[in-house]
Amino acid sequence: MPRLFTGLEIPVDAAFSLSLKRGGLTGARWIDPENYHITLRFIGDVDNGMADEIADNLDYLSQSLRFPVRLTHLGTFGGDKPRALYAGVEPSEALTRLQAAHERMLQRSGMPAEGRKFVPHVTLARLRGTSAADVARFIAEAGRFEPISFPVPRFVLYSSRDSVGGGPYVVEQSYPLPA
Template sequence: MPRLFFSIELPAPVKERLLQVRASVAGARWQSSAQLHLTLLFLGQVSEGRVSELCDAARCLRLPPFDLSVAGVGCFGQPASPRNLWVGASPREPLVALQAALKENLGPLGFEFEKRTFRPHITLARFKKQRGSVAGLLEEYRDADFGSFQVTEFVLYQSTQGAGGSVYTVVERFALEA
């Protein structure tokens, strides 16, 4: 069964700027350019037979394109022992609306979703048990601007575990249109 999630792809210039935020930090597993994205909705394992149903429901969304700014570095967990280093995305409202619309369309089909509050972000690094401090990176990049772009589509990705971490393959792209 494929492991699936909906996401916003990032343009190459934004990814290039994000890849500059790297430092030698104990336990950090830095994301590659191909792994940088903004997750909208994680679905987990989905049977092959349900993928077309999932795509049909996503195609029904009618939301307008919107501008997105990528800026500011933060972390989940304490800076001295983080779980995740991330970059923020704003404005939040169109991202929250897109995620809510996906949930509304997919919920009646029996898909279940994470209960925690949606916090739009782009993961830069994940940390193993041995975690080094990211306090210096937070200070250096707290107000950094990594670029803006117009979001004109969202993507359904399949995630497969690989030797260098997860490998993401596009299953289908969905246009945003008013």
């Protein structure tokens, strides 16, 4: 049974820039740069028939036009018990529309609605036993976050193995966006 999600790839040069933030945070399990991505919609474990249906239906969403993405800051999920360090994505109408289209398509395919609000980001590290103060200090010491921009030429259907997270992820199918 494949575990699937849709997302946007991070170009090699942008991933390299993000990888320079790695290190110096106790309890951080750093994500390998080749596994950086922006999740559009987590799908989960599905049977092969549903996986094929989803892959086919995603073709209909590739009518969206290409758009740029801009990473603007470091942030965390988890509040007082941080569980992830991420690079945040600047809000974008095009990105929000594409993600909403994925959500609608997946619900029409019989998947339950995503219960969490869409917060576009690139996970840099999973945190365990890291205090909020340690994370705040790390972000402060990381210095100014120089924004990273890149075009989005396609979205992809990823698979992953059942693990603690952080990859490896495999591109099962890609869906080019017209210029």
